[in-house]
Amino acid sequence: MEFEAVIGLEVHVQLKTESKIFCSCSTQFGAPPNTHTCPVCLGMPGVLPVLNKKAVEYAMKMALATNCNINQTNVFARKHYFYPDLPKGYQISQYELPLAEDGWIEVETEAGKRRIRINRIHMEDDAGKLIHDELRPVSYVDLNRTGTPLIEIVSEPDIRTPEEAASYLKKIRQLVRYLKISDGNMEEGSLRCDANISLRPRGRKELGTKAELKNMNSFRHVQKALEYEIRRQSALLLDGTKIIQETRLYDASKGVTHSMRGKEEAHDYRYFPDPDLVPIKIDDTWLEQVRKSLPELPDAKMGRFMEEYGLPEYDAKVLTNSIELADYFEQAVRLYPKAKKVSNWIMVELLKLTKKDDHDLSKCNVTPQVLAELLSLIDKGTISNKIAKKVLEEVFEKGGSPSQIVEREGLAQVSDQSELSAIVEQVVQDNPKEVEKYRAGKKKVMGFFVGQVMRKTKGKANPQMVNELLRKLLDEN
Amino acid sequence: MAHITVEEVEHVAQLARLRFSKDELEEFTNQLDAILRFVGKLESLDTEGVEPTYRAIEIVNCFREDVVKPSLPIEEVTANAPESEEGAFVVPRII
Numbered sequence: 001m002e003f004e005a006v007i008g009l010e011v012h013v014q015l016k017t018e019s020k021i022f023c024s025c026s027t028q029f030g031a032p033p034n035t036h037t038c039p040v041c042l043g044m045p046g047v048l049p050v051l052n053k054k055a056v057e058y059a060m061k062m063a064l065a066t067n068c069n070i071n072q073t074n075v076f077a078r079k080h081y082f083y084p085d086l087p088k089g090y091q092i093s094q095y096e097l098p099l100a101e102d103g104w105i106e107v108e109t110e111a112g113k114r115r116i117r118i119n120r121i122h123m124e125d126d127a128g129k130l131i132h133d134e135l136r137p138v139s140y141v142d143l144n145r146t147g148t149p150l151i152e153i154v155s156e157p158d159i160r161t162p163e164e165a166a167s168y169l170k171k172i173r174q175l176v177r178y179l180k181i182s183d184g185n186m187e188e189g190s191l192r193c194d195a196n197i198s199l200r201p202r203g204r205k206e207l208g209t210k211a212e213l214k215n216m217n218s219f220r221h222v223q224k225a226l227e228y229e230i231r232r233q234s235a236l237l238l239d240g241t242k243i244i245q246e247t248r249l250y251d252a253s254k255g256v257t258h259s260m261r262g263k264e265e266a267h268d269y270r271y272f273p274d275p276d277l278v279p280i281k282i283d284d285t286w287l288e289q290v291r292k293s294l295p296e297l298p299d300a301k302m303g304r305f306m307e308e309y310g311l312p313e314y315d316a317k318v319l320t321n322s323i324e325l326a327d328y329f330e331q332a333v334r335l336y337p338k339a340k341k342v343s344n345w346i347m348v349e350l351l352k353l354t355k356k357d358d359h360d361l362s363k364c365n366v367t368p369q370v371l372a373e374l375l376s377l378i379d380k381g382t383i384s385n386k387i388a389k390k391v392l393e394e395v396f397e398k399g400g401s402p403s404q405i406v407e408r409e410g411l412a413q414v415s416d417q418s419e420l421s422a423i424v425e426q427v428v429q430d431n432p433k434e435v436e437k438y439r440a441g442k443k444k445v446m447g448f449f450v451g452q453v454m455r456k457t458k459g460k461a462n463p464q465m466v467n468e469l470l471r472k473l474l475d476e477n
Numbered sequence: 478m479a480h481i482t483v484e485e486v487e488h489v490a491q492l493a494r495l496r497f498s499k500d501e502l503e504e505f506t507n508q509l510d511a512i513l514r515f516v517g518k519l520e521s522l523d524t525e526g527v528e529p530t531y532r533a534i535e536i537v538n539c540f541r542e543d544v545v546k547p548s549l550p551i552e553e554v555t556a557n558a559p560e561s562e563e564g565a566f567v568v569p570r571i572i
């Protein structure tokens with residue numbers, strides 16, 4: 001029997017506000033334990049939370065970018081559970097009236113583009129951090145993270161493969177980074193993902209019993225955990241064993257999932273509207289104001305790059321992967337308008353030099369100005385492509401301007417007719433045997449001659465002129 | 478009419494990480510039951526078409542700007558903690 005996986009993802013995104021969602025403590029990472037806390041985020045009795053307006057606007061941005069309907073009135077609710085990292089004894093979240101509902105995003109899959117629906121996006125506050133002691137049976141509680149604004153993006157169970165899940169997550173990360181509302185970093189926890197997965201015989205409509213997967217800290221983990229879970233569940237189903245609905249933790253070192261077994265018992269969160277927080281009302285004026293503040297989003301930008309610059313789809317996709325890279329490209333094209341050439345140099349040469357997957361060129365020595373200058377030097381015939389690559393590497397490592405480096409290191413191409421002629425004649429004179437071979441019809445020897453000239457000029461001879469001069473001289477007699 | 482069972486009280490106690498003796502459970506069940514019966518009197522009113530009241534005030538959109546203000550001094554943060562170490566609260570291990 002062939003099974004089909006039904007996967008839904010719950011993604012938590014930490015919003016990059018300066019202060020927490022319900023108090024004025026800093027959200028900065030890495031401070032000594034509990035130094036970013038106050039009576040509100042410590043959960044002391046009698047305090048009142050006051051909502052951070054920017055957190056709401058960041059959440060609205062994501063809701064708009066994912067084609068959601070924003071609820072004109074939305075409210076906060078208390079979600080109760082006891083854990084030492086949650087000093088209030090409840091999380092402030094949204095339940096019945098979340099910020100936004102019914103959205104979708106388009107993701108790349110092996111079978112082409114697919115639309116994954118989004119069930120809802122709601123706001124909530126983050127919990128603190130627990131560090132467990134290695135020796136004593138105690139844990140250390142640090143509440144600096146408590147109250148950091150989060151949005152939770154809940155997908156519909158529209159995802160069918162682990163690859164699609166990774167693709168969906170990457171799209172979410174791309175969007176939050178374009179919107180500049182989060183770092184979107186899974187390893188550091190500013191983007192977190194839980195997955196619900198069940199199997200059903202292919203072609204069947206009813207859903208099977210699902211497992212909830214947690215503790216996946218990278219895109220790879222998500223994919224691996226889902227792959228493992230598909231293998232585990234199909235083996236059970238083929239065996240006629242019932243799947244138990246449960247939460248399972250991913251163990252990255254072994255690549256398997258383990259049952260949490262009763263650790264959190266029934267989900268009995270006893271939600272009720274938070275009486276301390278007044279409803280949020282979003283009128284059209286506010287909504288339009290936020291809509292207008294959205295940047296051009298990745299799909300639209302990619303389309304425009306193909307249209308406006310005549311770039312192939314592949315180039316447009318790579319260049320719009322991050323908003324910083326896209327801006328870099330456009331700045332370079334403004335200074336040097338041959339778009340495809342700029343694109344080639346960024347994709348092939350520059351990205352090769354930068355760290356893999358880190359397309360942030362904002363701190364790179366090779367600024368758009370440098371790249372434009374370098375490409376102009378090639379066009380003017382001052383340097384060859386090959387030398388230009390060397391100059392690029394040099395600027396990338398040490399900084400400086402291409403023309404200065406070319407001048408300082410004497411890298412300018414030798415295009416002087418008489419100078420080149422003399423070298424070519426010398427090379428021909430020094431190698432009578434090769435000349436004979438050439439004249440006997442072994443035209444491949446040409447490469448040898450060109451190589452000799454290049455050696456004598458340290459690669460700076462204008463290759464086109466060398467070829468012409470050699471041919472003239474060798475074909476003479 | 479509201480009526481609460483011993484099992485429900487036990488469940489709620491468990492959610493709150495509280496453990497009671499059999500006698501205590503019985504006592505609390507009786508007390509909670511009395512409270513619920515009293516509040517249950519409200520159910521005799523006709524509330525057809527009346528929106529639930531969640532808050533005592535009728536305002537919306539109460540915001541603060543995204544500005545950082547000083548947090549509590551760490552001595553005050555840990556002042557009530559039975560045990561703390563280098564600013565962190567120390568609690569029995571829960572995994």
Ligand SMILES: [Zn+2]
Pocket residue numbers: 020023024025036037038039040041042147
């Ligand atoms: Zn605080």
